[in-house]
Amino acid sequence: MVSGEVIFVLGGAASGKSAFAETLFSDAQTPVYIASAQAFDAEMRAKIDRHIARRGSKWRTVEAPLDAAGAIEALGSADVCLFDCATLWLSNHLLSETYLAAEQARLLAAIRSCPARLVVVSNEVGMGVVPDNALARRFREAQGRLNIELATAADTVVHVVAGIPRVLKGALA
């Protein structure tokens, strides 16, 4: 990764996308982790704890369930950063009924102009049947559009299937 480079890592649930994204930081001294997860319940708490344990102590964690844009704007050119993940960020905004379009434009502008090396993780959620409820359909549409914008903003796009990364755009160093 080079300064200012953006890598977008996309994959299904439990596809190994976060584990793959973390391998991109094996040489980093003190990487920044922008965390969008909120521990509403025991299931999510357990998942967050598994991820924290896997990452280890060298990471500096910034909790940003809503203001990922602000956290990215605060990065300098010496930073290397993992934003995990855009799906929870989107979900938090949909549930908070914030003005998503403006927030998304701000997030994408922050990503595009970020001087740090940045890896963004997101979920593929559009390859199942149409969901029964309207919020899930709205989420699915919003996630699809966000993923397209993230892929457009990124230098490199990687799709992870069963733990195996495939480059869809650009190239991994």
Add this chain to the structure above:
Amino acid sequence: MVSGEVIFVLGGAASGKSAFAETLFSDAQTPVYIASAQAFDAEMRAKIDRHIARRGSKWRTVEAPLDAAGAIEALGSADVCLFDCATLWLSNHLLSETYLAAEQARLLAAIRSCPARLVVVSNEVGMGVVPDNALARRFREAQGRLNIELATAADTVVHVVAGIPRVLKGALA
């Protein structure tokens, strides 16, 4: 695209598959749009209107929620046509309780013998968990089988993920 060529564009919901398919018609003078969408509610109406606005005025639209085969049979060798999409066509037939097997055989025969250049768009719906209700499971199975048949009939198959096209069969000119 050459006369008689069939391109099959597959992707998840909001994956950018329709937008990609439309880029294949940038040089076409008066392309034909075979529309399978039916505006049952405001959500679908809004989506149809977004797509119409994006395509612009050079397109001639043929509404064919059920009889896509007839619309394709009516094409001549000078036509270039986008059929968007096989998923709504399938859904309309499942909801109408028409005799799907015969309709599908007719549609595929029309696609195979079509003298026009034809792009067919469809959804990938089989990569989520098993749906709760039987109709959704039946739809998922039927869509999977239809996609296999469309991919077999096509000269070129493109899978769109996060707006990025990947050729699975044949080649894009």
Add this chain to the structure above:
Amino acid sequence: MVSGEVIFVLGGAASGKSAFAETLFSDAQTPVYIASAQAFDAEMRAKIDRHIARRGSKWRTVEAPLDAAGAIEALGSADVCLFDCATLWLSNHLLSETYLAAEQARLLAAIRSCPARLVVVSNEVGMGVVPDNALARRFREAQGRLNIELATAADTVVHVVAGIPRVLKGALA
């Protein structure tokens, strides 16, 4: 396929993954079929019967809804075997409330040390929206982790989309 080789075939529902997997056995004299399906209802019975009819009479079927590990341990170096599929095996164990972690370790050890040529089929289930119910979410997580382990254990990994195989790891002979 060579003795001891493991090929992992992953795909969505009705993606053509089983039909593709069976093409790998076209030259086999008496292949072994390890079946994990259980005919609880008419829908599943019909699906099992379709698969049996497609495979034809040269196959020797071993019913192993839970003990796939035992069935794989019983294979010799002269055998060629199709295990279809890891998704139903996982589902059977989740519904039976067996100790999944131990069973999964045993299954993976059996696959890794198997002297036969072995093809394992599994479903991609993680690319839809988050399921409503907790069991479905647990299943989705467990399937994702199992698929990563199967892909790691395999020499060759193939993802099937609309009947089209794409090699993600290794190479098909």
